[in-house]
Amino acid sequence: MSLHGYRTPRSKPKWFASNNVSHTFIGALLSEHQSRMKQMEGLVTQLLLNSHTTGVYPSSLLDNAMPNGIEFQFLHLQAQKIVINLNYISATHTFTELPDSRPVELATIVQETPPPSPMRTAMIKVLQLQQLIQLEPASLSDREGATELLRIGKHLRDLGLMEDAAAINSCATAIYRALMQENPAVYMPYVFWGLMNFARLRYGTQMGLDAVESAYRLQKDMTPASRQESSSQLAWSMCHYADHLLVNGHCEESVEHAKDALAIQRNVSEHYSEYDSLVVWEASGQEHAVLSSTCLVIRTFSMAVQEGLCLCAFAQSLAAVGRYSEAFMVGTEIISCFTALAQYDPRSAVFPRWVRAGLANRSRWVSIIRPPSQRPSFSTTADEENLGALDSTEHL
Numbered sequence: 001m002s003l004h005g006y007r008t009p010r011s012k013p014k015w016f017a018s019n020n021v022s023h024t025f026i027g028a029l030l031s032e033h034q035s036r037m038k039q040m041e042g043l044v045t046q047l048l049l050n051s052h053t054t055g056v057y058p059s060s061l062l063d064n065a066m067p068n069g070i071e072f073q074f075l076h077l078q079a080q081k082i083v084i085n086l087n088y089i090s091a092t093h094t095f096t097e098l099p100d101s102r103p104v105e106l107a108t109i110v111q112e113t114p115p116p117s118p119m120r121t122a123m124i125k126v127l128q129l130q131q132l133i134q135l136e137p138a139s140l141s142d143r144e145g146a147t148e149l150l151r152i153g154k155h156l157r158d159l160g161l162m163e164d165a166a167a168i169n170s171c172a173t174a175i176y177r178a179l180m181q182e183n184p185a186v187y188m189p190y191v192f193w194g195l196m197n198f199a200r201l202r203y204g205t206q207m208g209l210d211a212v213e214s215a216y217r218l219q220k221d222m223t224p225a226s227r228q229e230s231s232s233q234l235a236w237s238m239c240h241y242a243d244h245l246l247v248n249g250h251c252e253e254s255v256e257h258a259k260d261a262l263a264i265q266r267n268v269s270e271h272y273s274e275y276d277s278l279v280v281w282e283a284s285g286q287e288h289a290v291l292s293s294t295c296l297v298i299r300t301f302s303m304a305v306q307e308g309l310c311l312c313a314f315a316q317s318l319a320a321v322g323r324y325s326e327a328f329m330v331g332t333e334i335i336s337c338f339t340a341l342a343q344y345d346p347r348s349a350v351f352p353r354w355v356r357a358g359l360a361n362r363s364r365w366v367s368i369i370r371p372p373s374q375r376p377s378f379s380t381t382a383d384e385e386n387l388g389a390l391d392s393t394e395h396l
Contacts, residue, residue, distance in 0.1 A: 166198060204248070239257075279344050325369055
């Protein structure tokens, strides 16, 4: 401070200039480090792809990956890069080659016995998708590229990487929603697929319910009114919507949508003309409950599966609102349906599990409807005998 009250200018401290040099030096080091890490990442990527293709080291590392290990961290990093690239495509509305793409050779999944581990499958699929997005982003707009993109979430979900799966799926859905504005007929199925994927990832939450409702409304809007009574896809989306309504506490709404889904699916199945392979089961014949008066149901395999799922959604929603007698009647047909499917496809372990679930639900509903002295014994019924036969197969 001077005598006149004015602050005298001070010279810069000597350390200031040296500090600038230090920052410049550190910045250069960080840049070099990032460059080397990026180069190393590219080498690791190519190494994993090559090792997978040839079936030699280090593919075994992916088959024995530890939770939260370096393999999961690397996979998470690659998933994040896919999200960044998809956001770039979505923001720029361009499918030209992305900046900073490296010309590495695309590998393919080889068929193995036994099949590759979930980690190896997910890693290779993610690396392939990342290269596809970088080098051939235009392929995302065709059927094959869209299929690869929309299926990647399942591989990540199976490993517990739910957030990565949801992020990639959200970006993909946004891209196909934009493309749908120009060509609804082509890209609507991809938007629908993306919404249903997100609903599964957020099952039991309001976000999941919103997604499945959007998918159902989209499917309904895109289905002509004259075909809505005969659209298996509409019945399928309505069935899933009913399920999400139920787990989110909207039980009465769930009943109505589950009933409509079953009615549409019954109509579709009865008029399905390709009877190349048939599944036959005995129905309850209670039209007021199962929306069909027939006593013998004859369906193709695919229609039988669809109908069984619609029956399950309807029975669960009926039980949720206290209509246990109706739920019991629907449950009886569920057991017959999935028992027939299990006998038709004895190699599947899924249908016997659904039979067990149906038996457990029916027993629970009977215990509510009737006092213990009036309850029927299921231990000697044909249902239990059939289930015992299914349990004795080598596939369970």
